Ligand SMILES: Cc1cc2nc3c(=O)[nH]c(=O)nc-3n(C[C@H](O)[C@H](O)[C@H](O)COP(=O)(O)OP(=O)(O)OC[C@H]3O[C@@H](n4cnc5c(N)ncnc54)[C@H](O)[C@@H]3O)c2cc1C
């Protein structure tokens with residue numbers, strides 16, 4: 001099987017979010033970037049496990065600028081075979097999906113994995129868009145993936161439960177918690193990653209369907225109202241009469 | 247032109263987030279002077295469908311030939327419905343189904359999608375709308391530049407209308423043949439009457455401060471008395487004290503209930519990211535320096551093992567009196 005894992009660059013989860021240029025840009029100064037957790041912990045690791053068990057290859061792909069190369073090296077250190085970066089701005093999900101789909105079509109991958117969402121834009125959309133562009137079946141929010149020959153058995157999270165799905169490759173899957181366990185790269189992996197291929201590809205023409213015009217932060221909370229631990233009646237009273245939530 | 251709203255169901259009932267989406271979509275239809283048409287599928291009684299009129303729907307298209315969430319078939323269903331209603335605004339809920347189908351439809355129609363919006367459009371020309379970004383740590387205003395616009399609405403963002411009369415229900419069964427995905431088994435979790443976390447208006451959540459899974463009984467009892475859903479911090483789900491579907495935060499579910507009670511949770515930035523959209527936050531923690539107090543409306547500094555039994559009694563007393 002040829003696996004293609006889509007990797008996005010996101011700010012570290014502890015980042016304090018601020019904006020610049022009149023609140024039109026995310027302020028990257030001093031921000032540490034990581035591989036989106038859903039892409040790294042679940043999609044990439046499960047693809048590697050399946051490759052280790054049955055053979056095949058794991059290619060990672062990113063749509064972005066040269067600033068994404070360090071996170072691609074990190075994913076190579078975890079074990080991916082090679083990396084591709086499509087050298088264009090990733091501000092619109094449809095554009096990202098179009099670029100990835102074009103590459104996937106030319107290189108005939110069997111399974112395309114994305115994370116269920118990025119932790120910066122929380123779109124949960126790139127995987128579904130790739131599936132629609134390529135006209136592949138789409139299984140979203142997968143928490144378990146087994147392959148037998150060309151056929152995959154997948155657990156999918158649904159409202160109030162789980163569904164067990166059967167689908168033949170090629171297909172697109174978005175990875176949720178449970179699909180695999182996080183892997184920490186070891187020294188050998190890190191050394192090997194330095195010489196693994198990272199190919200930079202120029203983008204195809206594609207339009208943007210949406211754009212961000214400004215950002216804002218939630219209003220600061222006022223001072224917390226402390227209640228005597230002996231007086232839980234008072235808390236219930238405040239929730240009913242003041243906050244009016246119960 | 248029309249506004250098309252995709253409404254999901256669970257066990258034959260239209261789900262709460264779909265009632266919100268229909269209320270939301272019908273307000274937009276009214277602003278634009280067009281009809282609000284609902285698209286739904288599965289085994290749902292006619293009366294339940296007609297009832298969507300109360301949320302403002304003018305018409306309900308019902309596909310009864312499909313009763314499973316099969317993404318490629320549902321994509322075709324949505325495409326057919328957009329064509330037949332001439333919809334220029336399509337609305338989904340930002341739940342599992344909406345997260346699956348809306349992006350597929352967006353790419354198929356080349357219609358811009360803004361997923362997870364939290365408010366009405368601030369302008370129709372250009373079409374501008376607000377969504378959560380950075381897992382709830384910030385908001386962004388997006389514009390959609392294509393003639394057809396798709397949005398998905400974050401649950402618990404708008405109230406449900408109860409205004410209109412019964413809606414007209416029409417059978418809508420286009421040919422959806424696509425057998426590439428099949429569902430072999432459905433495993434339900436929890437019993438009947440379980441409150442789905444994504445829909446819960448009240449949530450009681452606990453963290454590592456509870457010391458072990460055997461101490462969760464009182465958390466569940468308080469939740470049950472209040473009619474609340476239960477949630478937990480990530481380490482608690484990771485060590486298996488609680489099921490994964492209760493894990494909230496940046497790498498778990500993002501929720502925005504009216505009330506979030508956090509017990510024995512420190513309030514790490516990754517936890518806050520998934521819950522700070524909650525309207526009111528109560529924190530119970532024995533450490534007065536716990537960062538969560540900075541994000542709280544009400545706080546109790548105390549030992550959960552002493553406070554919770556008292557809180558349960560107070561809630562019981564309140565429920566008995568109301
Ligand atoms: C990449 C990444 C992603 C993450 N994503 C998430 C996420 O999505 N969700 C999430 O929750 N975390 C997430 N985390 C973990 C997060 O950083 C914290 O470690 C976690 O939220 C802490 O959980 P906790 O508050 O239950 O435990 P602790 O931090 O151990 O806090 C326990 C709290 O309980 C209090 N306490 C102890 N005993 C009592 C008592 N008897 N009565 C009352 N209070 C008591 C303590 O004072 C303390 O404040 C993530 C971390 C990383 C690195």
Ligand SMILES: Nc1ncnc2c1ncn2[C@@H]1O[C@H](COP(=O)(O)O)[C@@H](O)[C@H]1O
Nearest residue numbers: 006063090114115117118123124125126
């Ligand atoms: N710029 C990108 N390059 C490669 N993959 C991406 C990019 N953006 C998003 N993805 C993939 O799509 C998933 C969902 O992203 P999103 O739709 O932005 O929430 C991510 O988890 C990644 O796997």
